[in-house]
Amino acid sequence: IFIILTLSCAYQCKKSNKGTSTENGNEASRRNAHPMADVTIDSAQTKKYLQTYRERQELALGIKRFYTARNYKVAWVAEKGPIPHAEKFINRLEHADTDGLRPKDYRIDELKNLVDKARSSGSDEDITNLDLLLTTEFSRYAAQLNSGITRFEKEETGWLVKVAPTNYDSLLNVVLTDNSADPFVKVEPDHKEYAQLKKALNAYRSFASSGGWPLLSGITKLKIGDTSEQVVKLRERLTMTGEFRTGAANFFNPKVFDRYLEIAVKEFQTTHGLDPDGVVAGKTLTALNKTVNERVQQMMVNMERWRLMPKKFTPTYFLVNVPEFKLHVYDEGKEAFNMRVVVGKEFKSTPIFSDKLEYIVFSPYWNVPKSITLEEVLPAMEKNPNFLNKMNMEVVKGWDPKKAMVVNASQVPWANIEDERFDYWVRQKPGKNNPLGLVKFIFPNSNNVYLHDTPNDYLFNQVRRDFSHGCIRVSDPLHVAKFLLKDKPQWTEQKIKEAMNKGEEQYVNVTKVPVYILYFTTWVDNEGKLQVRDDIYGLDKALAARLGA
Template sequence: MRDKQHIVSSTFGGLTAVAMILMLGFYFGALHNVALAYEAGSDLEPAAIDEIYADVGEDSIWWEPAIGLTPRGKILLNFLSQADREGLRPSDYLPSTNVMTELPASEAAQPDYDRRLTLGLLRYIAEVRDGRLAARYVDPELSDIPTPTNAADLLKAGLRTSDFGAWLEALPPQTRNYQSLREYLQRYRTLAGIEWPRLNTNENLELGSTNPAIPNIRTRLMILGDYPADDDETTDTFDDALLAAVQRFQARNGLTPDGVIGPETYAALNVSPADIATKIAINLERLRQLPKNLGSRYVIVNIPGFDLRAISDGTERLRMRVIVGQKKRRTPILNDKITGIIFRPTWTVPVRVAREDLLPKIKADVNYLATLDFRVLSSWKQGAPELDPHAVDWQSILPERLPYKFTQKSGPNNALGLVRFTLTNPYDIYLHDTPNKNLFAKTDRAFSSGCVRVADVVALASFVMESSPKWTETSIQEAMNASERQVAKLPVPVPVYITYFTATVNEVGDLNLSKDIYGRDAELMRVLGLGPGD
């Protein structure tokens, strides 16, 4: 992972002192007040700002002594004052003085004040393009950070444009998902002003039920957009229209869409619009951390959404269910690439999995090894001899002192299934098949030890091998059912992004919310100082 100070320095063109303040703030739990760190460092006159004024050839960009704010300065101040549209705080980028109405105390103070505005804009550029530093480093599993934006160079180019306002508007990500989430952020901030009393009932409600809470549930679903706005039904009977609305709400919130209002559905209905707005702001932050160009063909996995999509030239070609890492063995966030496919792979059991999962099963029944085609090697050394499992005193072995290496033969029993998609990360995380197909039917699918199990390996293999005429759906299935292991290298590696988004917008414009299965939302809220409605 790239050094934190290096990121700040390259982004601001040498703002090393500010980087140190940010670092100290992180380690002392004060990243919620990053704005103060920037303000404290704003009188350091970083080289980046000097470059900008030298490039413009003026001592002032936003002020003129006779008129105060220039037209361009007014555009800037109006724009930065609306940074909350992006889920950011305007106060992080604007000096404390009300610059729209007040001039600096003296003419001598104007250049410094002008530079403070420039520093605020530099910070805005860096954060709206790449995300905030605190958000980047709160998760130690964020292993690949795209090259940061050079905010100074970008601003110099922006100051040369004929339409500065349009240039500012183009700074945030322009993707459909980002722009749609931004619209939902404003909508839910508006809804945050509506009274949202807690639904208190322990009774499961379903089609045909009668309950005094049903009119309130109907109204709540109407406000959220799941129940028709022109329906004036007021009875306390659970009818077909309410069933459809409940199922739609459940599907949008990562719940089993059975139409029954039980504990999980009540909990989701009780999440206030203000809290949803905060969730959206967190996910806008994550979208800013993605590379600017994902490529023309790529695969993207959303961990809490339990899904995988294959995209080609902006069109979704595949969507399928996935199984991700359980909470104690989380699937990491990765920007990687698929370089090849192994048909009928073998599996070497990771040490942790061998200690925590395999050893207890062996102690319960040593025949478990033979049943699932495991081999036991005396050690992890190259050429270590194979052992007879029945000759080992398994009951006496402590997990932390387990010396053996376990490998599983290829075939239908193999934990990787019949296909493994090879990635390049150093964590041995990859996409693969599974013999446990039944788990894909579950709504919550966090069962793996970190790798991503995919529901339709034939379709995914066909997509990633599309540039190779040899690999058709038929030849892929033949390789899966052959007697020998086979390795196929991709002619062109396919980027794969393993992401963590708990708020997304689907193709028809619906807001989908997922459970924060790893607690990453809560951690981001903490370090960014976000609360309801922020």
């Protein structure tokens, strides 16, 4: 009996081994005859796949283009299975929050499952499903990271900066042929400001994970010489963010607000656009008591704005950062100079957009907006018939400022002023009291916004400078004019000054320069310090809500 059982077991084992060997051999021969890298995706399958989700439909053209160029061969799978880029990409998605994106927005678990299936079974269906999902998720990720989550909501967010579209299929080809440790870094916006904010974001996230910084309580004011438990918290708070240098503490009594702490407070105030008086009160106290998570959200919002920017700047351009109240002028890729500006009030906000500066107007007229004519000028004319002469104003007929004809104000049908066809305007003649000053710089746009001089120079001494009706007043118009006319040697500084003070309007064309009117409330400066500004128009809050930040 024992011999029979032994022979029977031996036979069964041999039969079983033979079957396994044959099965493995068939699989091996199938793969040798039909390598994974040669698997093709049916075009009809691709079309159906792309219709499944709205996001896929938005990106469908690029995905179709990508596979058509490859004759529908898989891109993410090689001879022995998924290429390393697949794992690297999934890892990128898992850490999408380092770029201010949300990992939960991506189908990470499904991707991991398909990678396992492709490795274990290697069936054509699993390979094509994996390849399609990797490509579509890459397209979604690249679109969000490279062009912005809110790229289709610019009207709603008020961000009307012009950008050229990105071909994500071309970007994917670049990434898949890059064998560096992190080829997907090429998807990130190619602006150093974005990379700097990303680094700061992750540093502040570390602060948050360790409990954040202490908040000040029970006080309305702290200044040098004060003694308080809150001084200890203040010193700790400023040490975390780098304004207070370790080792500069008051060793005799850490509760004393000493001169070293005052220096740190002044630095904090400077980097937050506040009056650097060294006193912790009012806006300074409010800024200090913003939580780490609030600052993290602010960085995420501003990183999104960089994603909505053009991929590259031209060597020469103007950039107005509205919350900073500053104009930055770049030449040959570097900042040539900057100056203070005055921007629109909250209820007359300066719009966020881009265009090209085309010409200068020396000794400009000021065309009074109809709203101001209706609300201020006409009532003043009724009270004082000599009002227009007193204010150096006149009435003209015609839309074209170069062809407008001066008319008698008493002959104008002012009752029809709100009619769209009403073509009479009040304008102020050139002169030192003209609200536009002695020169304006025009980049034609539907917002009727431009850069200009002002007779009210004292406003540039204010820390917060949102006083205009939307246009942007520059503190040094002569410098701007000299820069724009530098390629016209006949326009010497003396000639420019004469044109500004001549009292006769003069138009001068210039080489077109891109102008960006932007809205950044936090950024890292050239010294590596995080700069923070007030959300003067409430745009941060609105964008954060759309991002789900």
